[in-house]
Amino acid sequence: MARASALVSILSSQTMARNCLFSSHVSVFSTPVSHSPQQYLQKHFQLRRGKKLARDLVPLQRGEIECLGAFPVRPRRVSTRSSAIGGERNVCEVSGQGCGSRMGNSSNDAMMTSGIRIGTRRAGSDLKTYATGTLIPARGFVPQLRFGKNFLLNPKAGISGGGIVAEPSSKRKGSKKDAPPDVKLTQLRELMDKNGIDAYIVPSEDAHQSEFIADCFMRRAFISGFTGSAGSVIISKDRASLWTDGRYFLQAENQLGPHWTLMRAGTAGVPSMSEWCRDNLPEGSVVGVDPYLFTSDAFEELKRTLAEKNHSISLLYDCNLVDQVWGSARPNPPSAPLRVHDIKYAGVDVSTKLANLRKELVSVGATVIVVTMLDEIAWLLNLRGSDVPCSPVTYAYVVVELETATLFVDESKVTHDVAQQLAQASVTVKPYESLVPEIRKLALEGSKLWLDASRVSVAIKNAFNDACLQYYSNLGSLEASKRELKEANGPASLHRSSPISLSKALKNDAELEGMKNAHLRDAAALTEFWSWLEHKIVVEKQSLSEVEVTERLYDFRAKQSGFLDVSFETISGSGPNGAIVHYRAEAGTCAQVDEHNLFLLDSGAQYVDGTTDITRTVHFGVPTPREKECFTRVLQGHIAVDQAVFPEYTPGFVLDVLARNSLWKIGLDYRHGTGHGVGAALNVHEGPQSMSARFGNMTGLQPGMIISNEPGYYEDRVFGIRIENLVIIREAETENRFGGVTFLSFEKLSFVPIQAKMLELSLLSDSELTWLNDYHAQVWEKVSPLVAGDALEWLHRNTRPIQRPSGSKKPQELSTTTSV
Numbered sequence: 001m002a003r004a005s006a007l008v009s010i011l012s013s014q015t016m017a018r019n020c021l022f023s024s025h026v027s028v029f030s031t032p033v034s035h036s037p038q039q040y041l042q043k044h045f046q047l048r049r050g051k052k053l054a055r056d057l058v059p060l061q062r063g064e065i066e067c068l069g070a071f072p073v074r075p076r077r078v079s080t081r082s083s084a085i086g087g088e089r090n091v092c093e094v095s096g097q098g099c100g101s102r103m104g105n106s107s108n109d110a111m112m113t114s115g116i117r118i119g120t121r122r123a124g125s126d127l128k129t130y131a132t133g134t135l136i137p138a139r140g141f142v143p144q145l146r147f148g149k150n151f152l153l154n155p156k157a158g159i160s161g162g163g164i165v166a167e168p169s170s171k172r173k174g175s176k177k178d179a180p181p182d183v184k185l186t187q188l189r190e191l192m193d194k195n196g197i198d199a200y201i202v203p204s205e206d207a208h209q210s211e212f213i214a215d216c217f218m219r220r221a222f223i224s225g226f227t228g229s230a231g232s233v234i235i236s237k238d239r240a241s242l243w244t245d246g247r248y249f250l251q252a253e254n255q256l257g258p259h260w261t262l263m264r265a266g267t268a269g270v271p272s273m274s275e276w277c278r279d280n281l282p283e284g285s286v287v288g289v290d291p292y293l294f295t296s297d298a299f300e301e302l303k304r305t306l307a308e309k310n311h312s313i314s315l316l317y318d319c320n321l322v323d324q325v326w327g328s329a330r331p332n333p334p335s336a337p338l339r340v341h342d343i344k345y346a347g348v349d350v351s352t353k354l355a356n357l358r359k360e361l362v363s364v365g366a367t368v369i370v371v372t373m374l375d376e377i378a379w380l381l382n383l384r385g386s387d388v389p390c391s392p393v394t395y396a397y398v399v400v401e402l403e404t405a406t407l408f409v410d411e412s413k414v415t416h417d418v419a420q421q422l423a424q425a426s427v428t429v430k431p432y433e434s435l436v437p438e439i440r441k442l443a444l445e446g447s448k449l450w451l452d453a454s455r456v457s458v459a460i461k462n463a464f465n466d467a468c469l470q471y472y473s474n475l476g477s478l479e480a481s482k483r484e485l486k487e488a489n490g491p492a493s494l495h496r497s498s499p500i501s502l503s504k505a506l507k508n509d510a511e512l513e514g515m516k517n518a519h520l521r522d523a524a525a526l527t528e529f530w531s532w533l534e535h536k537i538v539v540e541k542q543s544l545s546e547v548e549v550t551e552r553l554y555d556f557r558a559k560q561s562g563f564l565d566v567s568f569e570t571i572s573g574s575g576p577n578g579a580i581v582h583y584r585a586e587a588g589t590c591a592q593v594d595e596h597n598l599f600l601l602d603s604g605a606q607y608v609d610g611t612t613d614i615t616r617t618v619h620f621g622v623p624t625p626r627e628k629e630c631f632t633r634v635l636q637g638h639i640a641v642d643q644a645v646f647p648e649y650t651p652g653f654v655l656d657v658l659a660r661n662s663l664w665k666i667g668l669d670y671r672h673g674t675g676h677g678v679g680a681a682l683n684v685h686e687g688p689q690s691m692s693a694r695f696g697n698m699t700g701l702q703p704g705m706i707i708s709n710e711p712g713y714y715e716d717r718v719f720g721i722r723i724e725n726l727v728i729i730r731e732a733e734t735e736n737r738f739g740g741v742t743f744l745s746f747e748k749l750s751f752v753p754i755q756a757k758m759l760e761l762s763l764l765s766d767s768e769l770t771w772l773n774d775y776h777a778q779v780w781e782k783v784s785p786l787v788a789g790d791a792l793e794w795l796h797r798n799t800r801p802i803q804r805p806s807g808s809k810k811p812q813e814l815s816t817t818t819s820v
Contacts, residue, residue: 178258179257179258179259182240182257182259184222184223184325185223185235185240185259187325188200188223188235188321188322188325189235189237191321191324191325192235192237192288192321195288195314195316195321196286196314197286197287197288197314198236198237198281198282198285198286198287199234199235199236199237199277199281199285199286199287199288200234200235200287200288200289200321201232201233201234201273201277201287201288201289201294201302202219202220202223202224202232202233202234202235202322203220203232203293203294204220204221204228204229204230204231204232205293206293206395207292207293207372207457207459208372208373208374208395209295209372209373209455209457210373210374210388210391210393211229211230211683211685212229212388212389212390212391212568212683213388214331214333214334214387214388214389214395215331215389216330216331216332216333216334219320219322219323219326220232220233220322222322222325222326222330223235223322223325224240224242224255224256224260225255225256225257225260226242226244226248226251226252226255226256227251227255227584228244228247228248228251228252228582229582230244230245230247230248231243231244231245231248231252232273234273234276234277236280236281239261239280240259240260240261241260241261241262241263241276242256242260242261242262242263243263243265243272243273244262244263244264244265245265245266245671245672246264246266246267246581246671246672247581247582247671247672248580248581248582249262249264249671250579250580250581250716250717251580251582251583251584254580263276272305273302274301274302274305274306275305277302277305277306277311278305278306278308278309278311279309281309281311283309283310283311284309284310284311284312285309285311285312286311286312286313286314287302287306287311287312287313287314288313288314288316288321289302289313289314289315289316290315290316290320291315291316291317291457291458291459291462292457292459293320293457294457294458295453295454295455295456295457295458296451296453296454296456296457296458296461296495297453297454298458299313299458300453315458315459315462317459333395333410334386334387334388334394334395335410335412335413336385336386336387336394336413337385337412337413337414337415337418338383338384338385338394338409338413338414338415338418339383339384339385339415339417339418340382340383340384340417340418340421341378341382341383341384341681342608343382344510345510345511345514345608345609345680345681346382346510346511347508347509347510347511348508348510349382349425350380350381350382350421350422350424350425350427351424351425351426353379353380353381353382353503354380354400354405354425354427356503357369357380357400357499357500357503358400358402360499361400361402361450362402364450364494364496365448365494366448366449366450366494367401367402367447367448367449368399368400368401368402368442368447368448368449368450369399369400369449369450369451369498369499370397370398370399370435370439370449370450370451370456370460371397371398371399371400371498371500372397372452372455372456372457372460373455373498373500373501374387374388374391374393374394374395374396375391375393375504375679375682375683375686376498376500376501376504377393377394377396377397377398377407378392378393378394378682379500379503379504379679379682380398380400380500381398381407381421381422381425381427382421383418383421384681384682385413386565389565389569390565390566390567390568390569390606390684391567391606391682391683391684392564392565392606392681392682393682393683394409394413395409395410395432396408396409396432397409397432397435399435399438399439399442401447404426404428405425405426405427405428406427406428406429406430406438407422407427407428407429407430408429408430408431408432408434408435408438409429409431409432410431410432411429411431414429435460436459436460436463439460439463439464439467440463440464440466440467441467442464442467442491443463443464443465443467443468443470443471443491444467444470444471444491445491446471446489446490446491447491448491448492448493448494449464449491449492449493449494450494450496450499451464451493451494451495451496452495452496452497452498453495454497455498461493464491464493465493467491468490468491468492468493471490471491472487472490475487497688501687501688502688502699504679504682504686505677505686505687505688505689505702505704505705505706506702506703506704506705507680507704507705507706507728508704511680511681512680512704512728514609514610514680514681515609515610515611515680515706515726515728515749516610516749517609517610518562518605518607518609518610518611518612518681519610519612519726519749519750519751520751520782520783520786521560521561521562521563521607521786522557522560522604522605522607522612522614523750523751523752523779523782523783523786524560524783524786524787524791525553525556525557525559525560525605526553526556526614526616526752527752527783527786527787527791527794527795528556528787528791529552529553529556530616530618530752530753530794530798531790531791531793531794531795532552532556532790532791533549533552533593534620534794535790537593537594537595537620538595538620543592543593543594544592544593545585545587545590545591545592545593546572546573546574546577546585546590546591546592546593547572547585547586547587547590549572549593549601550570550572550585550603553570553572553601553603554566554570557605560605560607562607562608562609563605563606563607564605564606564607564608565605565606566603566604566605566606567604567605567606567611567612567613567684568603568604568613568684569584570585570601570602570603571583571584571600571601571602571603571615572585572590572593572599572600572601572603573585573591573599573600573601573720574591574592574593574594574597574598574599574600575591575596575597575598575599575718575719576591576717576718576719577590577591577720578597578598578599578600578617578714578719578720578721579714579715579716579717579718579719579720580714580720581671581672581712581714581720583720593620594620594621595619595620595621596621597619597719598617598618598619598623598627598719598720598721599617599618599619599620600615600616600617600719600720600721600722601615601616601617601618602614602615602722602724603615604684606681607681608681609681610680610681611678611679611680611681611682611683611684612726612750613678613684613708613724613726614724614725614726614750614752615710615712615722615723615724616723616724616752616754616755617631617720617721617722617723617755617758618755618758619755619757619758623757623758625760627719627721627758628758628759628760629666629760629763630663630668630713630715630721631721631723631758631759631760632758632759632760632763632764633662633663633665633666633668633713633763634662634663634711634712634713634721634722634723635723635754635759635764635768635772636661636662636763636764636768637658637659637660637661637662637663637674637711638659638709638710638711638723638725639768639771639772640658640659640661640662641655641658641659641674641675641691641709641711641746642709642725642727642746642748642771643745643771644658644745644746645732645734645743645744645745646701646743646744646745647741647742647743647744648700648701648702648703648731648741648742648743648744649700649701649702650700650701650744651695651697651698651699651700651701652674652675652689652690652691652692652697652699652701652707653690653691653692653693653694653695653697655674655675655691655701656673656674656675656691656692656693657693659674659691659709659711660674660693660711663711663713668713669713670711670712670713670714671714672712673690673691673692673693673694674691674692674693674708674709674710674711675690675691675692675707675708675709675710676690676691676707676708677689677690677705677706677707678706678707678708678726680706687699689701689702689705689707690707691707691708691709701729701744702729702744703729703730703731703744704728704729705728705729706726706727706728706729706749707726707727707729708724708725708726708727709724709725709726709727709746710722710723710724710725711723723754724750725748725749725750726748726749726750727746727747727748727749727750728746728747728749729744729745729746729747730744730745730746730747731743731744731745732744732745748775748778751778751779751782751783752779752783753776753779753795753798753799754772754775754776755798756798756802759772759802761802761804761805769802769804772802773801773802776798776799776800776801776802777799777801779795779799780795780796780799783795784796
């Protein structure tokens with residue numbers, strides 16, 4: 001079993017320690033030759049006794065020692081050795097069982113207001129903490145305390161009250177002074193000066209707030225080098241910083257250059273983007289944004305925060321500064337044609353959908369709605385496109401009034417079949433660029449606009465509001481009676497969530513049937529793929545690159561009828577790469593898939609009748625006990641969610657705890673949500689439903705929704721584990737209906753075996769083992785008729801009932817109570 005890393009490295013002007021790698025081995029304290037490690041620590045530090053401390057810092061001695069904290073831990077071995085790095089030094093290794101962790105990046109790490117708690121991850125079967133308290137510099141020595149690789153606590157600000165700050169990439173990748181200038185940043189800052197801007201914000205989204213976007217709109221990726229699907233940057237005159245969430249921390253570390261600072265969004269001590277601008281820019285600064293890329297809500301939040309320090313915002317309507325830096329190298333906008341989504345897959349025709357939408361408008365007193373989300377447009381008009389990689393959508397807007405509807409799109413994309421379908425539903429077509437003038441016209445006509453401020457850009461909102469002001473200012477010249485009538489019937493915006501989002505999420509029978517059929521064909525492709533890959537690695541003793549595996553998987557899916565494309569870039573992560581939640585393998589730098597490492601494969605496909613998304617984690621050799629335990633606990637969370645029965649309209653965050661409970665019992669967790677909505681032959685990520693620890697989404701789960709069930713665990717730079725199926729929310733058959741409430745449960749959509757060799761059977765309860773055997777029986781029943789030969793034999797081997805070894809102890813049933 002791997003040994004744990006100590007989490008503190010001591011840095012000073014007197015002695016610079018080596019940067020800790022926080023691998024599965026050890027981290028070190030480096031000291032001058034004139035001091036032993038014991039003398040060095042005793043000379044420069046003392047541990048102040050606090051309420052939570054059991055004892056003071058004991059002198060470090062060679063051999064076994066007891067814990068240094070308030071909680072019991074396994075013994076840590078401390079030894080000294082010589083190091084040739086940077087000259088002769090005495091090095092104190094602090095090690096033990098388990099694996100190192102990083103302060104601020106995991107829920108089992110924490111900053112305490114009364115001091116500093118330093119912890120390791122699991123040691124044996126228990127989460128242990130080996131030092132708690134406050135380290136105080138002695139004899140005028142001013143150290144820095146490093147938590148993990150990228151977080152520093154600055155004692156000069158007060159050790160017990162200092163904050164954690166993100167460390168610049170330059171600290172990881174060499175001195176910023178030694179690195180060549182970043183030409184893109186230099187050019188952007190020159191443009192900022194010309195436009196009178198002190199800072200410029202570049203979000204990852206396009207003008208439609210899409211998660212996945214066309215190449216020509218990947219401005220954040222172009223300027224920063226970070227290619228993850230979520231993240232935004234702020235470039236000031238002397239800094240360049242990227243904010244992203246826990247799915248992308250490792251990827252961002254790898255991709256950002258030395259001139260960039262990674263800001264781990266959602267981590268203790270890391271400010272939001274608006275807070276950073278407020279607190280770091282000189283008072284009275286001007287922040288520039290592209291108004292087409294900021295939603296109305298996001299703009300108002302930024303505006304309020306910046307006003308606290310007298311900052312202002314400059315809306316650059318006529319130019320995007322990144323586009324100017326990009327120049328002629330910027331890809332052309334997509335121009336692929338639209339296609340009709342057949343009624344046998346859509347289930348409801350366009351005219352009916354528009355009529356239902358108009359009923360919604362009337363119910364709230366609106367006369368018109370502007371639809372900006374690409375998947376909502378595709379669903380509403382039963383159209384599909386290919387402007388965005390992996391997503392069957394096209395760049396367009398739709399304006400629906402009580403009597404008319406208009407599609408704003410590049411007219412060259414409208415084929416004969418598409419034009420015919422639109423005409424049948426009385427939908428006219430206008431150029432994409434003509435939306436904003438149309439919005440102004442609606443205001444001058446006195447329209448009541450339904451506007452989802454969380455999705456509609458501030459450019460569109462401002463166009464309507466400015467025209468409203470013009471409308472009311474024109475009333476001054478009218479006589480009183482006419483003015484009152486005009487005011488009563490004047491334009492207004494109604495800020496409400498889009499009604500299309502929920503309608504799209506509640507799948508009809510035709511959509512559900514298409515999803516089921518697509519998933520069965522996908523399961524057949526995956527069965528053939530896994531059979532092939534296992535034979536290559538186990539029998540032929542080959543190792544394949546992550547990219548080769550990805551390409552071969554595409555080939556197996558492409559043979560299935562109705563296949564169009566992948567539903568997202570395949571995540572093919574071997575060993576440490578599996579710990580990067582949204583990893584993307586690239587030729588020349590990717591790892592090998594072999595029998596020595598865990599292999600995580602998260603993939604999906606777009607079929608004409610449905611969208612798939614599934615993850616399996618396997619080992620082609622012999623998994624370690626650590627890997628098996630983590631895998632089994634992830635599976636327990638998956639099973640707990642799958643078996644859940646809950647009242648209708650329960651928010652997804654209520655169920656999220658079920659997925660994490662088994663991991664929490666040993667102090668582990670993961671940094672992403674447990675479930676996301678999935679479109680029917682549409683985007684692989686859709687709302688409004690979700691299952692996440694973030695409790696801000698109060699959308700209730702309802703029958704007909706599709707959601708993923710994908711708990712995981714990721715040991716940074718070691719391995720990653722995720723198990724994902726898609727499920728349909730159905731009404732549950734219960735003996736009672738307390739208070740007349742309908743109860744719900746999940747129906748599986750995904751049918752691919754879960755690898756038995758990864759199980760630690762001693763952890764599984766009888767009911768959990770029964771669930772797994774029942775699931776594999778369903779996989780065999782549904783998929784075996786669709787495959788033959790080696791694939792059929794592989795499927796049979798991997799769906800046979802799993803039995804406990806004779807004489808093994810049966811675990812007690814897991815408690816349903818949650819460890820918090």
